Amino acid sequence: MCAVKARIAKTASGIGISVTAHRFMPSGPLTGRIRVPGDKSISHRSLMFGALAVGKTTIRGLLEGEDVLATGRALAQMGAKISKEADGSYSVNGVGVGTLLQPQGALDMGNSGTSTRLLMGLLASHAITAAFTGDASLSKRPMSRVIDPLSLMGAAFTPSPGGTLPLVMEGIQPGVPITYRLPVASAQVKSAILLAALNTPGTTTVIEPVPTRDHTERMLHGFGVDVQVDVIDGERHISITGPADLTPCDIEVPGDPSSAAFFAVAASIVPDSDLVIENVGLNPTRDGIFRVLKQMGASIQYLEEREVGGEPVADLRVRHAPLQGIEVDPEIAPSMIDEFPVLFVAASMATGATVTSGLEELRVKESDRLSAMASALTQAGAKINERADGLLIHGSGGKPLAGGGPVTTHLDHRIAMSMAVAGLASKAGVEVDSTEPIATSFPNFSDLLDEAAS
């Protein structure tokens, strides 16, 4: 048994309730080389686009997280044949654009916003009626942001009060093309509309005032779709003319920068750490966390920069370094939207104050991540002021946090993993009330912690 496994003590399990609390204890330096699992956003899209291409798509490095598996199960309900091969790769035999089958039974999206919103887009331009359901966290999240544009294209929705799941969607074939300016910086909304456009005759255009992750555009191009991107007055205009066919292809999924971020922060704040995180995707619409950590004084070196599956990738060497508090430019937020919880952990160990703003979107993720992290870090001994659109964090000047808990993770994997990282650099460890949600995006998180800190 390696050292960290012993330090992660199981502290509770309710009778009849599948909740596993863990106390993440102070850790020695993180060293050696680790490889984080495949990118979640790219994994979802690989399965979806594979399902829309007639013939066999091969995916290497697919993230086997619960969110991605939910996407896979939904696509299988609509006729795609998805199988895992002996070498660990996945094969998808797609049915083609316009020929998805009517699913029997509801599509259970689990905890996954990306599965829900992208599949709503995909199905909106098919003559399919589908019920979407999800867990307690997903059932609170806003769906009007996709319902509004997809309704303009002709789909009909019966959502739960407040525009939430469970909902029923009646797709339309043929739908009408639209030009839609995104009212919120969201790759999920952009992607939902672009996926609906694939089976909609005519040209659909999404106008994106603030750039968000561009995996949909890059990958659809890889599947042979003509995706037109024009920058007009600083805004991206992304157009697809349907109906469009997808050609199957071979995909290699790079490591997820959102998962790597937990280890980059852990190695930055645990003294004497020197860790290499291999094969990390560094798409400029995703690498904001590494840019901000470097601005704070983190020692992050990019080794062996290369391309994997059309995405920039490098091995990251991260060494412990003193961090300085900074004011984070709100413009960088979309390129690190899922990494703020763990950035808050880094900031709570920095010297001086870190100010974040423009982060209202964090309140509608798997949990209200501003409020959840403010409570969790305060419980662990950090000094935090919660504001409407961000946190003001007074750093400890490199001193370990007191620790404590149990902190409430609200079915949110990123809160659980962020507070696990806080535990590594604390005096008494941090107990998180439930580690189950971690499996949605990073099933081997604890094993890798174990490996790096052994």
Ligand SMILES: O=C(O)C1=C[C@@H](OP(=O)(O)O)[C@@H](O)[C@H](O)C1
């Ligand atoms: O398109 C995607 O794959 C994602 C987009 C982001 O959501 P929003 O589009 O809601 O910002 C992000 O938070 C999510 O984890 C994945």
Ligand SMILES: C=C(OP(=O)(O)O)C(=O)O
């Ligand atoms: C917000 C996230 O995912 P989703 O929206 O797909 O649930 C996330 O992974 O942090």
